[in-house]
Amino acid sequence: MxxxxxxxxxxxxxxxxxxxxxxxxxxxxxxxxxxxxxxxxxxxxxxxxxxxxxxxxxxxxxxxxxxxxxxxxxxxxxxxxxxxxxxxxxxxxxxxxxxxxxxxxxxxxxxxxxxxxxxxxxxxxxxxxxxxxxxxxxxxxxxxxxxxxxxxxxxxxxxxxxxxxxxxxxxxxxxxxxxxxxxxxxxxxxxxxxxxxxxxxxxxxxxxxxxxxxxxxxxxxxxxxxxxxxxxxxxxxxxxxxxxxxVPPRPAAAAVAGSTVLAVDDLTGGPLQGVSFRVASGEIVGIAGLSGSGADEVMAMVAGIDPRTGGVVSVREKILPSGDRVRAVRAGVAYVPGNRTLAVLPNHDVRSNVSISNLPAYGKWGVPAPQRETATVLELTAAVQLEGALSRPISSLSGGNQQKAVFARWMARDCAALLLHDPTAGVDVRARAEIHQRVRELAATGMAVLVVTTDLPELIELCDRVLVLDRGALVASLPGDGLTESAVLAAMVSAPLDAAPLPAPLEVAPSSAPLGSAPLNDQNGRRS
Ligand SMILES: Nc1ncnc2c1ncn2[C@@H]1O[C@H](COP(=O)(O)OP(=O)(O)OP(=O)(O)O)[C@@H](O)[C@H]1O
The missing domain is CATH 3.40.50.300 (P-loop containing nucleotide triphosphate hydrolases)
Structure with missing residues (x-):
């Protein structure tokens, strides 16, 4: 140099x-x-x-x-x-x-x-x-x-x-x-x-x-x-x-004992070859995979953004129609996309960007209650450490702060299933810890949380269980306790990367299964 x-x-x-x-x-x-x-x-x-x-x-x-x-x-x-x-x-x-x-x-x-x-x-x-x-x-x-x-x-x-x-x-x-x-x-x-x-x-x-x-x-x-x-x-x-x-420690063992909230059976479409899993009330399940593994597609199909070609997605036993985001929201599916440009309303202020997921809650008989809206939005933005005036246009916020606002949006709503796609991309380490804490609290209220992230430490810090996808097939379900990055990586590439001992995979899915005939997974992702 x-x-x-x-x-x-x-x-x-x-x-x-x-x-x-x-x-x-x-x-x-x-x-x-x-x-x-x-x-x-x-x-x-x-x-x-x-x-x-x-x-x-x-x-x-x-x-x-x-x-x-x-x-x-x-x-x-x-x-x-x-x-x-x-x-x-x-x-x-x-x-x-x-x-x-x-x-x-x-x-x-x-x-x-x-x-x-x-x-x-x-x-x-x-x-x-x-x-x-x-x-x-x-x-x-x-x-x-x-x-x-x-x-x-x-x-x-x-x-x-x-x-x-x-x-x-x-x-x-x-x-x-x-x-x-x-x-x-x-x-x-x-x-x-x-x-x-x-x-x-x-x-x-x-x-x-x-x-x-x-x-x-x-x-x-x-x-x-x-x-x-x-x-x-x-x-x-x-x-x-x-x-x-x-840098908060992951709680030793999250109490996961609830009933199934999100059920995905034999999901096909794009690269997906019959993916099945369950997420229980109170559970945080992560999905890991390299580009092209199908993890992004699972998220988009469960959220009702992309259509599926086969399989069933249900929330609290209610089957969601394919590719219907509005019905998914009504059924209680919140979705925070990884690409925040898909989520922010660029011409609106921070307040509207946060409150939009739950507008009926801020009025009575059609009459808006702006004070209630402001109070709630202030609470939510404080929870994700987003400071500054709510009247600022969201486009004037830094990238990471926009991400925090999008996350706060879905905290406003009482959801059954919370889908998080790279929830802390571009978010600093302090706010990341806050967001993880909020996710745990939301899960503790009974939500089922599904996280797709490329950030392996995030999966390990946050999840009770990590599903691994490889070329459209579910290849492993790893328990969160004692999980290491090298174990997840090894499962992602279907080979041990180093000498670190791997937790035994609980589940190995077949690469494909005929539509409608795949066995159901039990609560822990095991096939029955
Ligand atoms: N076009 C703009 N109009 C008004 N304020 C802006 C504009 N661009 C940036 N800011 C403000 O300037 C400050 C610095 O923003 P900047 O994007 O440089 O932060 P950053 O360190 O890159 O953050 P991040 O890690 O979240 O990307 C922030 O408070 C942001 O809201």
Missing amino acids: SGPWFEASGLHKQFGSMVAISEADLTLRAGEVRGVVGPNGAGKSTLMQLVAGSLTPEHGEMRIDGAPVAFRRPADAIAAGIALVPQEMRLAPNLSVADNVVLGNEPRRYGWVSARRSRQLAERALDRLGARLDPDAAVTSLSPVDRRLVMVARALARDARLVILDEPTAALAPQEAGAILDAVRAIAGTGVTFLYVSHRFDDIEQVADAVTGVRDARVVADLPKDKINRATLVSLVSPVDELSHA
Whole structure:
């Protein structure tokens, strides 16, 4: 690693009277991977957007190789060798892998886009990442991790010296995240600098050479490599006196004795090949699986978002029609999607975004009772540590805070089954602990909770039982007590990953079964 080539000092940005980042300094060396860590709403994304030219600072300066630079738009930053890879996927679905890599930067010959040179450019960028992808493949055919690699390749195809990655692994399983981390380390070895924003401390510990801590709109820490560990990272997000609160232990054995609330029998559709399981009142059941395992599809079909081609889903013995979200809500199925852009009402304030799930409760005989609504929403937002005025437009909240609002929405309603899809993606460690605590409390009131998450520690902290899906089939049901990440991982890839002893799988489902003829699972997911 050589001396600093990028320096920012005194960067300040505010939205109206709200200061998002103030007096921020940042110094980067060639080939450095700098983690960026801090609580939700701290100002991390704002700082990244200033460096990437998506926002312009009120004051402060940036220098590249000692010379002052000022970016008025992202194109200025790109021309200076800085590219931002945002958290949300920005790929053109109708274009190939190669076309997506060169999108907006197509090499031209005599003014015309050169298909040959575009392809070469894309292949070179993908090669540098070690991504073995067919440049002609449709980008829609790729797994989430490969799509993410295409987005990183796009930055490399622009000869970026600094690549800013915003939560690049937020919705990826650990092995898949590993592909991103390996690529980042390999590219950093060639002299490219990375700013790596993440709430996943495992990633930061593995990949970062140094960490910038952001808190309350200020840069509050600059940790060298030998100071990067779980305790220092947690303390950047949560004050030291809250450390124990931030990482709560899983209760020894959750009291799971209720009757079946959610029954899924022989579910088919998409990759699913006859998946059956039960979730009892008071139980928290997790589903783990790699991309393409079918975990996402189970969630979408049970929630009534996607239609199923076969099988039965019932809640409290009431069969839900296929692909009917309204009927599912009426039957008491709450759903918090992993992709918050599917859940927020962007043109509405925080209050409406939270109260919408339960509007009839805030009025009597059709007359609204705004005070009751406000009181309830204040209680719910406090429970997920979402601070600030309820009248703020939700789109002005940081990503993690939007996620908290969506979660609070479903706490307002008395539901039978709560479906959580990556419930704490982009949420800081402190609020994550609060959300886990709320989930446990909701389960204790008798709800059946189903959690699909790529975050293995979350499954282990939260769940009484973890079902593992592989290529559309249920391959294991692992009891929560004593469960380890390596045991879940091993079941996900159908092979032991290390020497850690595996709990014996309780259930091994056949890869397929004729419609309507599959045996039912008992309460613990065992087949009878
Ligand atoms: N366009 C905007 N209008 C008004 N306020 C904004 C806007 N963008 C960000 N903010 C506010 O600036 C503050 C910093 O937000 P920012 O997105 O930078 O936080 P963050 O650290 O990236 O959070 P997260 O980890 O949740 O993504 C927050 O209070 C947010 O509500």
